[in-house]
Amino acid sequence: MNKSSKLSIIPVMLCFFAMGFVDLVGIASNYVKEDLNLNDATANLFPSLVFFWFLIFSVPTGMLMNKIGRKRTVLLSLIVTAVSLLLPILGESFELMLVSFSLLGIGNALMQTSLNPLVSVVATGKHLASTLTFGQFVKAIASFLAPYIAMWGAIATIPTFGLGWRVLFPIYLVIGIAATVFLAGTPIEEEEMDGGASGFGECFRLLGKPIVLLSFIAIMCHVGIDVGTNTTAPKILIERLQWTLNEAAIATSLYFIFRTIGCFTGSFFLRILKPRLFFAISIVMMALSMIGLFVGESKIILYIAIALVGYGNSNVFSIVFSQALLSVPEKKNEVSGLMIMGLFGGTVFPLIMGFASDAVGQVGAVAVMAVGVIYLFSYINKVEM
Incomplete structure (x- = not known):
C-alpha cells in the first residue's frame, strides 16, 4: 500500500465510524418510547423504518455509483446522514423522529x-480483507459508544441544552461533518466503471436459484436478530430485573462489544477451521443465547446470553455473503445487490417482535428471533466445507 493510499484510508475509516451511527436506533427507540409513552409495536417502528430503505435503495445505489462514482456516492450518504442527525436536535415529536430515522436508514443504505x-480502490490485493475487517471494527466502536453517550446525556449534571439523551445526535453530527469534509478533500482515483448496474428484475430472477434464495433469507434472519437484540435486550433487563432504561442501556453496548470481538477473532478462526464448522459453532452459540433470553432471570445469565448472540451473530453475514457470491460467480454484482437488500430483515423482525412483546411480554420477541436462529440451523449444510 503506497503512502497516498495510506492517507486515503484515514477518511475512509472515519466514514466507517459514521456507518455505525445506524446502530444508535436500538437505544434511541427505547428512549423515544419512554419520552412519548409508546407501546412496543409503535416504538419498534423506528428500527423497522431504518432498515426498510435497504430494500428500496441498494440496487439503485449501484446504478448511481456507475454514474457519479463511489466517492461521490459515499459523500451523498454522509450528507443525508448528517441531516438525519440534525433533526432530533430541533425537537422530539413522533413525526420528526420518523423523518429522522427514515433519513438515517436511507443514508446508511447508500453508505453500506x-x-x-470504495475501500477496494484505496486498499487492494492482500490488504483489502484486513482493511475491511478493520473498518468493521471502527464501525462497531460507534455502535457500542451510542448507548453510553445516550446514558451520559440522560443523567449528565453538566448542561445538555435540554437535549438529555438526544445529546448523542449533535456529537455524532460533528463527527459526520468531519468525515464528509475529510473525504471530500482527499483525492481518490477510481477505475473506470464497465457495464451498467443491475436492475431489479435482473436481481430478482436470481432468486430462482435455491442457494441465492436461501442465502437471501439467511441474511434477513441475521440482520433481524442483530437489530432485534439491539432493540430488545434492554427491554428484557427492564422487565426481568426491574432496571431503569439508563441502567439497562448497557445491554446494547455488551452486545456490540462481543460482536466486535467476534469480528476480529472470526477472521482468525476462519483461517484454521472449516467455514461450515465455524458457522455451526456460531449458530449453536446463538441457540444457547435464545434459551438464556427465554428463561434467564438473573443478571449473569442474561449478560451471558447477550454476549453469546453478539459473538455468534458476528460472522454470519460474511459467511453467507461469500457463499452466495461463490454460487453464481458470473453474477456477483446482482447477487451482492440482493444480499444488501436482505438487510430488509431489520425491518421485518422488529415489527413482528413488537406485536409479539405487546401480546405476551419480551419472551414473545425472543421467540421471533429464535425462529431466525432455527432457520440458520437449516443453512449449515449449504455452507461449503
Whole structure:
C-alpha cells in the first residue's frame, strides 16, 4: 500500500465510524418510547423504518455509483446522514423522529452499498480483507459508544441544552461533518466503471436459484436478530430485573462489544477451521443465547446470553455473503445487490417482535428471533466445507 493510499484510508475509516451511527436506533427507540409513552409495536417502528430503505435503495445505489462514482456516492450518504442527525436536535415529536430515522436508514443504505467498494480502490490485493475487517471494527466502536453517550446525556449534571439523551445526535453530527469534509478533500482515483448496474428484475430472477434464495433469507434472519437484540435486550433487563432504561442501556453496548470481538477473532478462526464448522459453532452459540433470553432471570445469565448472540451473530453475514457470491460467480454484482437488500430483515423482525412483546411480554420477541436462529440451523449444510 503506497503512502497516498495510506492517507486515503484515514477518511475512509472515519466514514466507517459514521456507518455505525445506524446502530444508535436500538437505544434511541427505547428512549423515544419512554419520552412519548409508546407501546412496543409503535416504538419498534423506528428500527423497522431504518432498515426498510435497504430494500428500496441498494440496487439503485449501484446504478448511481456507475454514474457519479463511489466517492461521490459515499459523500451523498454522509450528507443525508448528517441531516438525519440534525433533526432530533430541533425537537422530539413522533413525526420528526420518523423523518429522522427514515433519513438515517436511507443514508446508511447508500453508505453500506458504496463504502465497501470504495475501500477496494484505496486498499487492494492482500490488504483489502484486513482493511475491511478493520473498518468493521471502527464501525462497531460507534455502535457500542451510542448507548453510553445516550446514558451520559440522560443523567449528565453538566448542561445538555435540554437535549438529555438526544445529546448523542449533535456529537455524532460533528463527527459526520468531519468525515464528509475529510473525504471530500482527499483525492481518490477510481477505475473506470464497465457495464451498467443491475436492475431489479435482473436481481430478482436470481432468486430462482435455491442457494441465492436461501442465502437471501439467511441474511434477513441475521440482520433481524442483530437489530432485534439491539432493540430488545434492554427491554428484557427492564422487565426481568426491574432496571431503569439508563441502567439497562448497557445491554446494547455488551452486545456490540462481543460482536466486535467476534469480528476480529472470526477472521482468525476462519483461517484454521472449516467455514461450515465455524458457522455451526456460531449458530449453536446463538441457540444457547435464545434459551438464556427465554428463561434467564438473573443478571449473569442474561449478560451471558447477550454476549453469546453478539459473538455468534458476528460472522454470519460474511459467511453467507461469500457463499452466495461463490454460487453464481458470473453474477456477483446482482447477487451482492440482493444480499444488501436482505438487510430488509431489520425491518421485518422488529415489527413482528413488537406485536409479539405487546401480546405476551419480551419472551414473545425472543421467540421471533429464535425462529431466525432455527432457520440458520437449516443453512449449515449449504455452507461449503
